[in-house]
Amino acid sequence: MKITFKTSTGRSAHLEVSRLNPYILTGGSPSRIKKVAEFLEKPEVFVGERGHVVVNGFYDGLGISAISTGMGPSSVMIILPEIIEAVEDDFMVILRLGTSGSLQQYVKRGHIHIPISCVRDEGATTAVIGLEYPATTSIELIPLLLKAAEANGYILGRNLWIGPVHTKDDLYFRERPGFSPRRLELKERIKSFVEMGVISSEMEFSAYCILRDYYEGYLDKRIFTGCALAVVSDYSEEGLIDTSGVDSSKIDYELIKIGLEAFSLFRKLKQKETVNIDHVYNLLLSLNPRSSYISGKKDEPASK
Secondary structure (H helix, E strand, C coil): CCCCCECCCCCECCCCCCCECCEEEEECCHHHHHHHHHHCEEEEEEECCCCCEEEEEEECCEEEEEEECCCCHHHHHHHHHHHHHCECCCEEEEEEEEEEEECCCCCCCCCEEEEEEEEEECCHHHHCCCCCCCEECCHHHHHHHHHHHHHCCCCECCCEEEEEEEEECCCHHHHCHHHCCCHHHHHHHHHHHHHCCCCEEECCHHHHHHHHHHHCCCCCCEEEEEEEEEEEECCCCCCCCCCCCCCHHHHHHHHHHHHHHHHHHHHHHHCCCCCCCHHHHHHHHHCCCHHHHHHCCCCCCCCC
């Protein structure tokens, strides 16, 4: 079943595409998506009338598409269905490459967060299913994303983190509720997420998880969704969100490299080639309790 609007030419109404490759990178930032072309063979870059960037090309023989989705879950709920419906293969892997703000003192600017699930603190996905329904990363992708991040120099338990993410539909008032007239209510809400171990806060990933589950009930194909987030601000209960000194271009390239490496690992597994992910599981098992990171009393994480 397809639900999106089409133009008279058969192209999608907002992205203006008719077909996409099964390995897909997405991000809210058009400039981040344009940089994907630098990694691809025979890249084609298209910018539609609504400003969404679409890049197609090849990476190590893989057909890659990259699309800018716009900011917030409401935009993703329009663009992602058009992406899903434009893939004709019997599977697709969609990786969101985004930024987030830390919700833990030990998670710092420059770290990478691989979400395993979302706190659905937004309303856009409730048009599909109520908030009691979980939004979870495709479990098949989690070890691949961790291995891809490690291959790019990140170390689990030091500057690479795994855990829930807070997905919101407002940037300034939900993550920093001190500015809101509803500050007392919203402060307690975000504090409860922090206490339960939510790693960082972003604005789109819950839509990926909910739409995946919806479409897999109607389309005869597998849909895998994952996310890699670059943390761009340290955690603070009060005050402005400080992203000063963030090198946006460097962040974009780091995320793209992680995403493309994850695609390569996925293809190897799909072709039944050997991919050693035992090391990733060993690292996961050797992580310290979260309380030790909070207190600062932890052993050095296992080396690569």
